Amino acid sequence: MDAIQYISKRLLLMIPILFGISVLTFFISHTIPGDPARLILGPKADPVIIKELQEKMGLNDPVYVQYGRYVSGILQGDLGNSTYTQQAVVNDLKRYFPATLELTLFSMIITVLVGIPFGIISANKKDKIPDQITRFAALIGVAMPAFWLGIILLLFFYLQLGVLPGAGRLDTWVSPPAHITGMYTIDALLTGNWPVFQSAFIHLILPGITQAAVTIGMITRMTRSSMLEVLRSDYVRTAYAKGGSQNRVLYGHALQNGMMPILTLIGMTFGHSLGGSVLVESVFSWPGLGKYAVNAITYLDFPAVMGVTLLIAVLFIFVNLIIDIFYQVIDPRLKYE
């Protein structure tokens, strides 16, 4: 099977998964007690008006009819209107999602650039001082609550030293770049707007580090254990027996083999960070998907909740597809099976 066939097969397989997710979230959110119409109109509203609104919103139809309506909307690119922001959910997502994606991508870059090298060093110097330090740091990273680290970083770098900004995505005197991807740093680069890029970039640093702290810990530990296993393997011994230097064996043989489980973990944490950045976004007033989702849940804003859920599900599947394609590229044993 070739690559294109493999990818199209995997994309086809997404359909039943997405169907399952949409059914699940739709029915869960519709069996939660609470009446959106009543919530919109407030506690003192006239029952007649409430009834009218319920009728208008289709809340009295059987659930499957409501679901059918929803799905046919999705197919036309319509996720309904948010009852809280009164905007089309699609538009809301377009506004909030790039902020989250930008933050997540940035934190993942930090994670990979820091976590993997430290994991390799740790494995290579097993039980020696660099390993002890790395393991201790990784343990702290995993154990520390993200919001707490965020607050500490804010206190130090923003309030105490004043070298980094504290909230938002841009300085107040800078206007956002033209909307291309919605990610300010990338849009600024694409339009060659250097001052905006600088402003957007320094705003990313603290939330990015905060978000990365946990995942760095996880990736470091995974890299260490995966590399340790690989370094014990027979083919590493063969590589040394051929006369390979330590660096050559480490980077030419061991790393590639050790990458397998690390890739899976990167995919998992990436998906997880997308959906789970609520706390970091709250601490740094980051106008992202997490904050939007929390609001939507608080106000029983079903269309928004479902929109967020579906988006994250699609991304999660997509990221895993990319990871699987990486696997195929690295490992000849898998060749599109």
Added chain:
Amino acid sequence: MLLNVENLSLSLKKDGSYLKILDDVSFQVEKGETLGIVGESGCGKSMTALSIMRLLPDKAKLEGKVNLEKKEITALSKKQLEKIRGNQISMIFQDPLTSLNPLHSVGKQIGEALYLHTELSKIERKQRVVHLLKEVGLPRADEIVNEYPHQLSGGMRQRVMIAIAMACNPRLLICDEPTTALDVTVQAQILDLMNKLKQMNDMGIIMITHDLGVVAEVCDRVIVMYAGKVVEQGMAEELFANPKHPYTIGLMQSIPKLGERKNQLGSIPGTVPSPKNMPLGCRFADRCNKAMDICRGKQPSTVEVGPNHTAACWLYEEKGVGRYDASRGERSEATFHH
């Protein structure tokens, strides 16, 4: 003399304390000779090989000397060792599947040895790899170059390992149980191939195995190891015809031989002592049916028991024709008059 191993001792750290894995091991390999090292699991035969390659864990304590021709391997730096491994000394391991990198093509893995040790260009390397694959008897060499280990059978994989080892025409080839993981018909193919390669190149071979059949099949000379020590050494024909050490004798009697049926196999009672509490005297004494008082109290020295045939056993100490100093490969004058 190609390889000279003198008084080699090895200790490995386990659970905080050092355990002596090899104790005063000495032997030589001549050019064009195949030396068999036989013994059961834990006797130190694989560790002997890894000590010669100096592929030991970080916390290993190695004493004694290993000389390859004029070069003292035990005195080399890391960098110098890298130049020797895969170039002048090569090694083949037991399990060809796990010993090959699953992510690299056959060509890349053989080519790496050439890349590391020769000045050949990329194209020349590729030509040499195909040539090597043909030499180790692989059909479709041009295709196999681009294939991966999982696409090959066990026997083919071991041929690829041999091609890697032979890539730079080594002076010494160490084979650690090279056919143990293979089926008997494939084992026959591989042994056949090794005999051919040996005749072609003038290299020395160390064949490590637990299988006395394999030893008889390919080795010129044999050393028998037990619990980290060499207990007997001799030319293959002489040793098989006249085993002297009670352990060697026991070993030979415990294997069922094709074409002869006995009701009971000979066997050696008990088990190998653990390196944690090695007996003070002869390490085989507790399992030996000829053990005497002295055996438990004092380690036997190596004595000559026949033409170019030595054993470390008290049985031959008095009657022995003379003491044999294996490290120097000659009889020592002082005790020759016995």
Added chain:
Amino acid sequence: MTLLEVKDLKQHFTINKGFLGKKTTVKAVDGVSFSVNEGETLGIVGESGCGKSSLGRSILRLIEPTSGEIKYKGKNITDLKGKDLKDLRKEMQIVFQDPFASLNPRNTVRDILEAPLIIHGVGNRKQRLEMIENLIGKIGLRKEQLSNFPHEFSGGQRQRIGIARALTLNPKLIIADEPVSALDVSVQSQVLNLMSSLQEEFGLSYVFISHDLSVVQHISDRVAVMYLGKIVELAEVDELYSNPQHPYTKALLSAVPVPDPKQKRDRIILQGDLPSPVNQPTGCTFHTRCPMATAECKTIVPELREKSFGHWTACIHV
């Protein structure tokens, strides 16, 4: 008297390749027939992938045979279920290759040996312990060692425990699947001698599965040679080893290294490797490597025939 009779036994496995992939069938055992007499040892020898282990397991019904018939003491046991199957297991036991993997590391030897007795409701606790103590002496371990855990024993001792466990229920038939392959030669001979003496004492029958031709010769009364799921030759042990008929048996025997440097033989070196059991060659499955193969071998599937008294061969050229 015939204890076990196997007729045309087939054990096919179906493999699904991926979600939308094709189904393929692996014919691990493909029409095997033989019998085992009381007190006899039948050796089954062959290389990896020849189906010898699957055969052992399907006789015990540890895996369900695809088709064929297994008779024990004249009674068809192929379709036994529930209590009948459980009772049958009292009569037939298995000893595995890796004694460490097949003993629960958290149980003492006493627990391990008592478990089968409890499962089959044999005696009360006191009687059971008495039986175990009696047994442990027979396999050459001491009573005090009953309280030890598997990791406290050496490989050979563990295999003795594995054998003792198989013997607790006083079976008639033991299927031994590569029982000495993981052991060093000096220990291997201890276990083989033990198996022989237990056979005499308890009147056991063995189906002894191994890749090691010398070991099989030592322990067996009759030997069956398997290749790709089929028996290619079956005969009395001395007859088979001194007068092999099938070209595969001949090659196999000549490939075994003999521990005598003076005996330099001309060996038959087979070309190539064992074909994959998924894509088996047509006709005689051995024709791809057979030095005697002719055009007919590619089409005619040879039957296992009795060519001389008690000597069965599946080859059209014999």
